Amino acid sequence: MKLETKEDYRQLMLQLLDPLKPLYSKGCARLHLGDSGVTYPEVSMEMEAFSRPLWALVPLWLGGGKGFEEIYVTGLRNGTDPLHCEYWGGFNDYDQRFVEMAAIASGLIFTPEKLWEPLEEREKDNLAKWLYGINEHIIPDCNWQFFMILVNVALQKLGCPYSKEKLISGLDKIESYYIGDGWYRDGGSSQKDYYISFAMHYYGLLYSAAMEEEDPKRCIQFKERAKIFAGDFIYWFDENGAALPFGRSLAYRFGEAAFWSAYLFAGLDDIPAGVIKGILSRHLNWWLDQKIFDRDGVLTIGYSYPNLIMAERYNAPGSPYWGMKTLLCLGLPDNHPFWTAKAEPLPTLDSKKALKQADMLMQRIGGDVIAYPAGVCEKYGHGHVPEKYSKFAYSTRFGFSVARSQIILHENAPDSSLAFVIDGDDYVFVRKYSDRYEVLEDRVISSWHPFPGISVTTTIIPKEYGHLRIHEIESQYDCTAYDCGFSVKKFTKEYEQRAEGTAAAVSNEEQSCQVTGAGPGAAGFVIESDPNTNVLYPNAAIPAVSYRIKKGETIRLETQVKSSVR
Structure with a gap:
């Protein structure tokens, strides 16, 4: 697929998300994509499937595109209404719904005119109270801290009650995970995998784009670390567009390249836009050549073909749509150099x-x-x-x-x-x-x-x-x-x-x-x-x-x- 212009990338997003339209529930708050099992209940599975497309839709709207707005305003309205039959419900400690709050929070931070302003006051109150729930339960000591951080940033920016204490404690924990040379641990884990790129750095760069005025020192720090990390992470990519199959959560597929979109989104330019465009365009096209969709065009669980054997216990039918984070580049303005740059090959790398x-x-x-x-x-x-x-x-x-x-x-x-x-x-x-x-x-x-x-x-x-x-x-x-x-x-x-x-x-x-x-x-x-x-x-x-x-x-x-x- 030609991936040169902003419109090309928008068409790719529509190719990925349009097959979901007939599958949203009547109240638009649930999305049922399959019947395989996972470690959390059906309401969380369907809420996850609803939320993850927002990782591409929010950049689409931010960058001037249109689509899916009515579905998501309606879904937020009903999913957070305790009186509605599609209500997403209250929480338990370590709740999967806390993960999915991050995409909603991102939408409220960067495109409030799409997801917040159309709501009535009672509906805004429902949504804010539902999101605040992440502050009232235990979440894992790992990249999940960023979900709590983003939710509190969104609530703060909207003038709603938020937890300053949780925001600061979450940021302090993220800081404790840093091990030097641009690399983090994912909490207490010793494993170094794609979570360092599409979680630790990705959310740090989102925070940098959102909080540059309120927290400039930390935002600069997140950006500087990402610059260093990029020099190592580029080695994980092949000239043909493939990225290294290694570690867990490979079912997120083209999420492997999400870091590069976040790198651009945060305003970093040490690596030329043409080089990053080459990485992204080759990577996305490599994935389009794989057998990753079902007969209706819905993403499947697996890697280069549908495969439950290799999946983790937390891979639900909607989980692969976390790969939509790679389309954060859609949020770049029309005059960004990325859109006019030619896709360049990888720079010369050490053997x-x-x-x-x-x-x-x-x-x-x-x-x-x-x-x-x-x-x-x-x-x-x-x-x-x-x-x-x-x-x-x-x-x-x-x-x-x-x-x-x-x-x-x-x-x-x-x-x-x-x-x-x-x-x-x-x-x-x-x-x-x-x-x-x-x-x-x-x-x-x-x-x-x-x-x-x-x-x-x-x-x-x-x-x-x-x-x-x-x-x-x-x-x-x-x-x-x-x-x-x-x-x-x-x-x-x-x-x-x-x-x-x-x-x-x-x-x-x-x-x-x-x-x-x-x-x-x-x-x-x-x-x-x-x-x-x-x-x-x-x-x-x-x-x-x-x-x-x-x-x-x-x-x-x-x-x-x-x-x-x-």
Whole structure:
């Protein structure tokens, strides 16, 4: 799709949101998009689906566009009226509806003439009281603090009762999450993923755009940190428009690029508008080429195709519309340089770069972007945590796989992992998290244990052909270890697979991955992954090398992983 002018971007937004119009409830406060389960009740699911399109609609209105105004004024009127059958209700601690308040608050901050002024006094009072509820309950100590911040900013600007105490405490907590070099933690989490870009920085830049007069010092600080972060985050983007599939909440899809729209919206220009336009236009078009819509044009849960296996427990049918945050650029004025700039390619980037605060080493090789993370993550999380954070490598062209089960290799689909199967057992054990790690300029070293009684130290070294893995293993069990390469798409042109001697390879017309091993009992092996385990394609195979591990011995393995894309 041509994405050059403001009108082009508006047409994209309409393409994404127009299919929702017949699905709003009679009172416009609910939006039912599907029947899959999630950790919160139906009223929250439908309120979430109602709210998230506002992340694009508010910029549309701010930038002079029209559409959906009557739906959203009516929805706000009825959803916050305790006497209406579509009332969104009161709250519990940690309520999902607090998340969705942020989009409404953004609309009240930047386009009050669309969402606030058309309301009668009683309706304004209902809305303000409903929003104030976020101040009366417990919210998580993480990016959710920004939802409370934005709500109180909106209430303050509208002259309604707000909590100055909660506003200040929320901002203080956000400040405590900053770890330097442009990076935040997401609350107490050690994981560095897209939440740093589309949550911590995004909302900080929204705050900067809204509160420049009231809180200039903090606004400047948010902007300066975003400038630094941009220099690292640009490494997560491929020349073809794809961004790195890594971490949780990938169902938000093109939300991966939301930071770049917020960067422009906050008035930052260290990176030229043409470069950012190139990132956004290529990224959005990459997503339009994927199979992310159902037959009615509604976004699905999944990544590059509908896929509930890889989803988190908090992914409801309306959740993917958080990706609409990337269209914040629609709020730029007509004369902004972004609209007249030509989409430029990425600037020259280092072939290898250590992102120390992100605990990963990045490599750009032959058109592919590969991240080698240290395996830093929580022991427990929202679903498939080891697969989303602890594999040895993540690629924009090969993606990664999530386990269908921990039983049998083909169900586990352990691409980019060293998978252990203890003799006499069918369970598969991989790196869940690292006990110790070090990210250097040319390698990543981690110590980990897939199972009590098995300890591993792994060194990953990027090479011109891909990467080298060195494993030092001590085991109290006889077992087999499978060192697995990238997943490669099956059922496509020129597909081939082979396993001979100490090597295995899988390839097609666009990809190739070969693994070659050196160690006791090294033998090539191809794992036929279960369908829908890889996030990029529904059918894949994984080249691997199997090794024999003897109880009580210290074993050293070396596996070359050669990968190429066309």
